[in-house]
Amino acid sequence: MAANIGPKRLVVGAHYGLRDWLAQRITAVVMAVYVIAFAAYALFVLPAGYETWAGLFAPLWIKIATLVVIGALIYHVWVGMREIFMDYVKPTSVRLFAYVLTVLWLAACAVWSVQILWRV
């Protein structure tokens, strides 16, 4: 290990790549479990109509679970969009602008989803 460390070689980093890669998979699994369970329940078990639908989101634990999944979604989208911009948008200024717009867009969606869930 120590032999690799010197002025001409960088062997340690912030591990952004590994962190993003791992976060992308963990958030994906969290979302997949929620989406599949939710879709199965809503499509095959839940009776149609406003009362049952709104009632589904009434308990606190489902609000929290849904918000956590939305949080996972937003982090997942950020990693994915950042990757797309890094690959296709070469001028640094334009890419930075795209990052800022993405963060604002996602922050707005996050705040809005809190409002939607806690109004029920």
Next chain:
Amino acid sequence: MSTTLQEKKRPEFKNIHVTQIVRYRLPAGSVTSILHRVSGALMFLALPFLLWLFDLSLISELSYVRLATVLSGWFVKLVLLGLCWALLHHLVTGIRHVLLDLHIGIEKEAAARSALWVHFISLPLTLAAGLKLFGVL
């Protein structure tokens, strides 16, 4: 430093440009991969629209009825069908990615086959969603 740079012109490898992609005959894995990006970006752009629909469904009985009116338009149905495809494709491709990360089906032939299987699973499910959306099912 500067002399060695002038002497040796090192080869440069860049991403292929979007305009070049259309002239490439891409293997199944590449098509699946690029569609994973396209579907992800589509859902990213549609996020506020979906939140708006979710909001309408929950505010009150009145807004719930309004949602039904919004969803009755053919254009909205078409957009939703596109998003259904995006979600299903993204989900199935994502499961494939996780399996590949676990070294399942990592051989060339198996990976090429699973790249096709993504469509065999996601497209019929999209069709079912479409039939449900347009009231056939």
